[in-house]
Amino acid sequence: MHTILASRRFRRAAIQAAFVGFILLVLVGLVVTTQQNIVAQGIATGFGFLERTTGWPINFSVIEVSARSTYARIILAGLLNTMLVGFLTLFFASVLGIILALLRVSRNTLLRLVGTTYVEVFRNIPVVLQVFFWYAVLTHLPGPKEAHSLAGVAMLSNRGIVLPSFTFVENGLVYLALGVVAAGLWLWFTRNRISRAVRLGVGLGGVAALFVGLVVLGYEPGAPILSLPYLKGLRIAGGVTLKPEMTALVIGLVLFGAAYIGEIIRGGLIAVDRGKLEAGRALGLSSFQINRLILVPLALRASLPSLTNQYVWLMKATTVGLAVGYPDYFAVISTSINQSGQTLELLALLMGGFIVLNYSIAFVMNAINDRIKIKGRS
Amino acid sequence: MADPAISIQSVDKYYGDYHALRDVSLTVPDGETLVICGPSGSGKSTLIRCINGLETYASGTVNVLGLAVGDDRHLCNLVRKQVGMVFQNFNLFPHLSVLENCVLPQIRAIGQDRDAATKVAMAQLHKMRVEEHAEKFPDQLSGGQQQRVALARALCLKPKIMLFDEPTSALDPEMISEVLDVMQSLAKEDMTIICVTHEMGFARAVADRVILMAEGRIVEEGTPEQMFTAPTQQITRDFMKAVHR
Amino acid sequence: MSYALNNPQEASGFVATLRKHFFATKFDAVMSLAFGALVIWAIVSILDWAVFDAVFRLENRDQCTYDAGACWAVIESRGRLIMFGLYPYAEQWRSTLACLVIIATMMLSCVPLFWSIRRLPILWVGGFATFVLLMRGGFWNMPLVTSEQWGGLALTLFIFSAVFVIGMPLAVLFALARRSDLPVIAKTFGLIIDFVRSLPLLTILFAAAVVVPLIAPEALQGNKLMRVVVAFAVFFAAYQAEIIRAGLQSTSAGQEEAAVALGMPYWSLVVDILLPQAFRNTLPSTINQAVITFKETSIVTFVGFFELMASGNAAIGTGEWGNQYVEVYVFLALVYFLFVFGLSRYGAWLETRMRLGHG
Numbered sequence: 001m002h003t004i005l006a007s008r009r010f011r012r013a014a015i016q017a018a019f020v021g022f023i024l025l026v027l028v029g030l031v032v033t034t035q036q037n038i039v040a041q042g043i044a045t046g047f048g049f050l051e052r053t054t055g056w057p058i059n060f061s062v063i064e065v066s067a068r069s070t071y072a073r074i075i076l077a078g079l080l081n082t083m084l085v086g087f088l089t090l091f092f093a094s095v096l097g098i099i100l101a102l103l104r105v106s107r108n109t110l111l112r113l114v115g116t117t118y119v120e121v122f123r124n125i126p127v128v129l130q131v132f133f134w135y136a137v138l139t140h141l142p143g144p145k146e147a148h149s150l151a152g153v154a155m156l157s158n159r160g161i162v163l164p165s166f167t168f169v170e171n172g173l174v175y176l177a178l179g180v181v182a183a184g185l186w187l188w189f190t191r192n193r194i195s196r197a198v199r200l201g202v203g204l205g206g207v208a209a210l211f212v213g214l215v216v217l218g219y220e221p222g223a224p225i226l227s228l229p230y231l232k233g234l235r236i237a238g239g240v241t242l243k244p245e246m247t248a249l250v251i252g253l254v255l256f257g258a259a260y261i262g263e264i265i266r267g268g269l270i271a272v273d274r275g276k277l278e279a280g281r282a283l284g285l286s287s288f289q290i291n292r293l294i295l296v297p298l299a300l301r302a303s304l305p306s307l308t309n310q311y312v313w314l315m316k317a318t319t320v321g322l323a324v325g326y327p328d329y330f331a332v333i334s335t336s337i338n339q340s341g342q343t344l345e346l347l348a349l350l351m352g353g354f355i356v357l358n359y360s361i362a363f364v365m366n367a368i369n370d371r372i373k374i375k376g377r378s
Numbered sequence: 379m380a381d382p383a384i385s386i387q388s389v390d391k392y393y394g395d396y397h398a399l400r401d402v403s404l405t406v407p408d409g410e411t412l413v414i415c416g417p418s419g420s421g422k423s424t425l426i427r428c429i430n431g432l433e434t435y436a437s438g439t440v441n442v443l444g445l446a447v448g449d450d451r452h453l454c455n456l457v458r459k460q461v462g463m464v465f466q467n468f469n470l471f472p473h474l475s476v477l478e479n480c481v482l483p484q485i486r487a488i489g490q491d492r493d494a495a496t497k498v499a500m501a502q503l504h505k506m507r508v509e510e511h512a513e514k515f516p517d518q519l520s521g522g523q524q525q526r527v528a529l530a531r532a533l534c535l536k537p538k539i540m541l542f543d544e545p546t547s548a549l550d551p552e553m554i555s556e557v558l559d560v561m562q563s564l565a566k567e568d569m570t571i572i573c574v575t576h577e578m579g580f581a582r583a584v585a586d587r588v589i590l591m592a593e594g595r596i597v598e599e600g601t602p603e604q605m606f607t608a609p610t611q612q613i614t615r616d617f618m619k620a621v622h623r
Numbered sequence: 624m625s626y627a628l629n630n631p632q633e634a635s636g637f638v639a640t641l642r643k644h645f646f647a648t649k650f651d652a653v654m655s656l657a658f659g660a661l662v663i664w665a666i667v668s669i670l671d672w673a674v675f676d677a678v679f680r681l682e683n684r685d686q687c688t689y690d691a692g693a694c695w696a697v698i699e700s701r702g703r704l705i706m707f708g709l710y711p712y713a714e715q716w717r718s719t720l721a722c723l724v725i726i727a728t729m730m731l732s733c734v735p736l737f738w739s740i741r742r743l744p745i746l747w748v749g750g751f752a753t754f755v756l757l758m759r760g761g762f763w764n765m766p767l768v769t770s771e772q773w774g775g776l777a778l779t780l781f782i783f784s785a786v787f788v789i790g791m792p793l794a795v796l797f798a799l800a801r802r803s804d805l806p807v808i809a810k811t812f813g814l815i816i817d818f819v820r821s822l823p824l825l826t827i828l829f830a831a832a833v834v835v836p837l838i839a840p841e842a843l844q845g846n847k848l849m850r851v852v853v854a855f856a857v858f859f860a861a862y863q864a865e866i867i868r869a870g871l872q873s874t875s876a877g878q879e880e881a882a883v884a885l886g887m888p889y890w891s892l893v894v895d896i897l898l899p900q901a902f903r904n905t906l907p908s909t910i911n912q913a914v915i916t917f918k919e920t921s922i923v924t925f926v927g928f929f930e931l932m933a934s935g936n937a938a939i940g941t942g943e944w945g946n947q948y949v950e951v952y953v954f955l956a957l958v959y960f961l962f963v964f965g966l967s968r969y970g971a972w973l974e975t976r977m978r979l980g981h982g
Contacts, residue, residue, distance in 0.1 A: 007449040008434075016807040023811065034838045108651045109644035110658055124914075124963040125956045126921040128932055133956075136939075136948040316823035322925050330825060337833065347834055350826055358821045430884055458886035469881035473900050482895060487886035528881075535885065 034344070043341050050075075056339060058327035060243055062174060071336060078332030079353055085246060085328065086315040086357075089253040093314065096254060097261030104266045115262070122259040128320055131252035135324040138244035144236045155229045155236055161247055162229035165240035172214040179210040245326040249318070257314045264310060268303030269295065301372055308365035312358050329353055381444055383408045383539055383570040384429060389438035391424060391594075398424050399435065400594040409568040413581040413602075416591035417617060422574045425591070426541045429572070430461045443538060459487060462532030466544040468524045470516040470531070476503070477512040480531045488535060495534070502530040506560050522553030526560055533564075540564065542573040578621055582606065590614050673953075687947075697947040698954055701938035705954070708774010708929045717765060718777045721757040724750055725780045733969055740894055744792075751788045754781065770848050774929035776958065779920045782930065785852045786916055790859035797864035798901075799893065802871060819861035824922055827854050832926040851926055859916055866908045870901030906977065910970030914963055921959075931955060 038045060050072040057067040061077040062084055069077075103115030122130070139158050141148070147157035155162045168176070183203040190199050229239035272295055280290040321328040333350045337343050384406040391399040399421050406412055414422045427433040428440055431447050431454040440447040442457045470479050480499035484490040490498070503509040506526040508519075516524055525545060532540065542561065546554040558580050565571055565584040575581070581588050582602045589599040590613070598611045606622070609615050645655040676692025680699065687694035698705075707718045728750030737743050758777065761767035773781060800812040819827065831854030832847055844850065874897055882892040902909070924933040935955040939948045 008451055009449060011451070012805055016805050019805075019808055019811070029840075030838050033840050037837050107647055108655055110655050110662070114658055114662065120964065121960075124918075124960050124967065126918040126932070126959055128921040128924065129935075129952060129955055129959065132932070132936065133948075133952045136952065140946070140948070319823045319825040320922075322825065330823070330829075334829060334833075343834055343837055347830060351822060354823060354826065355818075355821050432880060432884060455886055458884060461884075463881075463884040465877060465881060465884075467875075467877050469875070469877040471878060471881075471896055473903065482891075483882075483885040483887055486888060486891040486895065532885070 047345055049340050049342050060246060060327055075332055078327055078329040081327055082318050082329040085249055085318045088250050089257055089314055090311055092254045093257035093261050096258035097265055100258055100262030101265035105269050119259045119262060122255050127256045127317060128323055130256055131249055131320050131323050134251045135248035138248050144231060153228055160244050161242040162236050162239040164226055164228045166215050167227055168214045168218045172218060175214060179207050183207050245324045248324050249321045249326050253317060260310055264303050264306045268299035271302040272298045304369045308362055312361050315357055315361060382406055385441040387439045389435045391435045398594055402596060409570055410586045411565045411571045411584050413585040413588045414574045414591060420591040421594040422591050423543050426572055426574055430458050430463055460537050461539045462537035463541045464529050464532055464545050466547050468528045470524055470528055472516050475513055475515055476527050480534045484534050498534050502533045506530040521549045522556045525557050539570045544574050546577060576621060693950050694947050695950055697944045697950050704938050705934050706775045707777055708934045709772050714768060717757050721754045722777050722780055724753050725784050740899055747788050751784050775934045776931050778930040782852060782920045782923055783917050786856045786859050790856035793860035794863035794867055797860055798867040801868060816861045816864055819858055824858055824919055825925055827858050828926050863912055866905045867901050870905035871897055873904050874900045907970050907974040914966045917963055
C-alpha cells in the first residue's frame with residue numbers, strides 16, 4: 001500500500017483528480033446557491049429579457065435609440081459607444097504619443113525636458129482623476145447664452161462643443177466610418193501589389209465619393225449643406241454636438257494614454273541598433289531618408305508587442321466613462337442590472353463583450369506583427 | 379561478495395520516439411572508479427542521471443545501495459542523500475555565498491544544524507582549496523574555482539557515491555587540471571565514483587574501469603590499458619583515435 | 624529632428640554648450656524659441672494663479688472671486704474630509720498615525736536589510752495589522768470605528784496595502800501552479816489568470832460587490848469592503864503572477880536539478896532558491912505593478928467607497944466650494960503624484976543599481 005501511495009505516477013494522478021473534484025464541488029455549490037437565491041428573490045433566468053423594452057434612455061448613442069428600445073439594442077449601443085471612444089482614444093493617443101516620443105529623443109534639451117515633464121506628470125496621476133478634471137472643466141464652461149465662439153464656426157458651452165457638420169443621411173457617420181475602415185483594409189492588402197498612385201487614388205477617391213454620396217442623400221431642399229452652430233433660444237442648435245461626457249473621457253484618456261504610448265515608441269526608437277543607422281549614413285542617405293526607411297520601420301517592429309498591450313489596456317480603461325455618465329458598455333450593463341435584475345446573464349454579456357473586444361484588438365495587432373516582423377527571429 | 383553499489387539491469391529510456399538507452403545493464407562494485415566515455419548523443423549523461431533519479435526510465439531496474447530508484451519518491455530521496463552529483467555547468471546558487479551554497483543543502487536535506495553544517499562546509503572547502511573564497515559569490519569566482527565549490531557542496535552531504543557529468547567540459551583549458559587534481563585525490567579514497575568525461579589522461583591515472591557507450595548501448599568495457607591500447611571494437615578504436623590527438 | 628550621430632569634435636564653453644543643446648540646427652533653434660516661449664508663458668501663468676494671486680487662508684475666503692488666483696482656502700476648509708473621509712473628528716489622530724505606519728512600512732521595504740523571504744512578509748503583515756488595529760480601535764481608550772466610516776487617503780492606503788498583503792502570496796501561488804508539471808493544474812490556473820487579466824478592473828470589482836451576494840452562501844460573503852479588496856487582490860495577483868513566472872523562468876533549470884540532486888525538498892527549492900532569484904530579477908516590474916495598483920485604487924470610488932478620489936469629489940460637491948474644483952483636483956493630483964512618483968523613481972533607481980552591480 002505504502003508503495004502505491006509513494007508511487008510517482010499514482011500521486012500525480014491522485015492529486016489532479018482531487019483538484020478536479022474540488023473545482024467541481026465549488027462550481028456545483030455555487031450553482032445550487034445561485035438557484036436558491038434566484039428563486040428566493042423571484043428573478044427569471046434566461047436571455048429572454050433582451051427583447052423587453054427598457055423604459056429608460058441613454059444620453060448618447062451612435063445608432064438610434066430611445067426609451068422604447070429593447071435591452072438588446074441598448075446594450076449594442078453601449079458596446080458601440082465603448083468602441084467609438086476606444087478607437088478615437090487609440091488614434092489620438094498614438095498621434096500624440098509619437099510626437100512625445102520624438103520630443104523625448106530629440107537632441108534639443110528643451111524639447112526633451114518638455115517631453116519628460118509631460119510624461120511624468122500625466123503618467124503619475126490616476127486616469128480617473130484626469131477624466132473627472134476635464135469633465136469639471138467642460139461643465140463649468142458658460143451657458144449657451146455666453147458660449148465662447150471659435151473663429152465663428154464652433155461654439156463652446158457647458159452643453160458641449162458644437163462643431164460645424166455636414167448633413168448626412170441617417171446614420172451617415174457610421175457608414176462613413178465603415179468606408180474609412182474599408183479604405184484602410186484596401187490600402188493594407190494591396191501593399192506591395194499595385195502602384196502607390198493607384199492605391200491612394202482608389203482609397204481616397206472611394207472615401208471622397210462615399211462622403212459626397214452621403215451628403216447628397218441627406219440633402220433637404222432649403223437646409224444648408226454645412227450646418228453651423230447658432231444660438232436658438234436657450235440652447236445651441238445646428239452642427240454636431242460633442243457632449244461633455246464623451247469629450248472629457250476622450251481628452252482624459254488620450255492625454256494619459258499618450259504618455260504611455262510615447263514611452264513605448266521611445267523604447268522602440270532606442271532599441272534600434274545604432275549600427276544600422278550608421279550604415280545608412282555610410283550609404284549616403286539623407287537624415288530624412290534614414291528616419292523613414294530604417295529608423296521608423298525598425299522602431300515600429302520593436303514596439304509592436306508592448307503597443308498591443310497598451311491598446312488592449314486603453315480599450316478596457318474606457319470603463320472610466322462611468323465617472324462622467326458616458327453610457328459605455330459597462331455603464332449600460334450595470335444600469336440594466338439595476339433595472340432588470342438579470343444580474344448573471346448581463347454579467348456574462350459584460351465579460352463576454354470585453355473578452356471579444358480584447359481578443360479582436362490583440363488578434364489584429366498580432367496579425368500585423370506576424371506580417372511585418374523580421375524573419376528568422378522568434 | 380558484498381552487494382554492488384549500483385546495479386542497473388536492462389534499462390530502456392525513450393525521449394518521445396528517440397531511443398536514448400537500449401537495454402543497458404551495468405554493475406558497479408563498491409569503491410570502484412568508473413569512467414564512461416563515448417561520442418555525444420550516446421546516452422552517457424542519461425545513464426548516470428538515471429542513477430539518482432534525475433531521469434526516469436521506461437523499463438528495467440536501477441538499484442543503488444540496495445534501494446530501488448524508480449517510481450517511489452521516498453526511496454528516490456533516500457538515494458539522493460547518498461549520491462552526490464557534479465554538473466557540467468556547476469549549477470551553484472548565484473544569490474548565495476560560496477559558504478551558504480554548502481551550508482544550506484545540509485540544513486534542508488539532512489536536517490543538520492547551522493553550526494555543524496558550517497564546520498563541515500569549511501572543512502570541505504579547505505579540502506578543495508577554495509576556503510578563502512567562502513564569503514564571495516559564485517560569479518566572482520573563476521570556472522575552475524566554481525566547479526571545486528560545487529564538488530565541495532556535494533561532498534558536504536557525505537555521499538557514498540559521486541557522479542560527475544562532464545565536469546571539465548565547460549572549463550577553460552588552464553583550469554581543467556585544478557579540478558582533475560581534486561577529483562584524483564577523491565578517487566584515492568574509497569568512494570565509488572562514476573565519471574562521464576573526455577579526459578583520457580584522468581581515466582588512465584585513476585580509473586579502475588572504462589566503459590565506452592555509443593547510440594544508447596555499452597559497446598565495450600575494460601581496464602584503461604586495455605581500452606586505450608587494445609580495443610576490440612571498431613567504434614572504440616575510432617573514438618580513441620579521435621580523442622587521442 | 625535628427626539623432627546626435629555626428630560631431631566628433633565637441634567645443635566647450637558656455638556659448639558652445641548652449642548652442643549644442645538648444646540651437647544645433649536651424650530647425651532646433653526655431654523649436655527652442657517657440658517651445659521656450661510656450662514654457663515661459665505656462666510657468667508664469669501657473670505661478671500667477673497658484674501662488675501670487677492666490678488666497679491661502681480660510682479667513683480671507685471673501686477674496687476668492689471668479690477671476691482671481693487659486694482659492695486654496697478650500698483645502699483648509701475641506702482638507703480633513705479629503706484626508707480622512709467621514710472618520711470621527713476626535714479620532715482623526717488615529718487615522719493620521721495609521722497612514723504614517725503604512726508610509727513607514729513602504730519606506731522600510733526599500734531598505735535591503737528587509738529583503739529576505741522571511742522579513743519582508745513579517746514587515747508588511749505587521750504594518751498592515753497595526754494599521755487596522757489603529758483604525759478600528761475598540762480597545763484601550765480608542766472607541767470602535769468600523770470600516771464603513773473609513774475614508775479619504777486612509778482608505779486608499781488601506782486598500783493599497785490590503786491588496787499587496789493578500790495579493791502577493793496569491794501571486795506566488797498562481798505562478799507556481801501555472802508552472803506545475805501536473806497538466807490539469809497548470810492549465811486551469813492558466814485559464815484563470817488569462818481570464819482575470821482580460822477584464823477591466825472595474826468589472827471585477829463590480830462583480831465582487833454586486834454579483835457575489837447572489838451566488839455565494841451567506842457565510843462566505845463578508846462585508847462589501849472585504850469582498851472588493853479580495854477581488855482587487857485577485858486581479859493584482861493575476862498580473863503579478865505573470866511577472867513572477869517570468870522571473871522563475873529566467874532562473875536556470877540547472878539550479879533546480881542541483882537542488883534535487885542534493886536531496887533538498889521541493890518547498891526548499893521554491894523558497895530558498897527559486898523565489899528569491901525570481902523576485903530579485905523582476906523587481907522593477909513588481910514596483911511598476913505596485914505603482915499601477917496605487918493609481919487603480921481610485922477606481923474603487925465607482926463601487927461606492929469613500930476613498931481619496933470620492934472624498935475629493937465630495938469636498939467640491941455642489942455647495943459653497945463648487946467652483947474650486949481645480950484647486951481640489953490639483954491637491955488630489957499632488958497627493959497621488961507624491962506616492963506614485965516616489966514609487967516609480969525608486970523603481971528606476973533599483974533598476975539602474977541592479978544592472979550595474981550584484982543585487
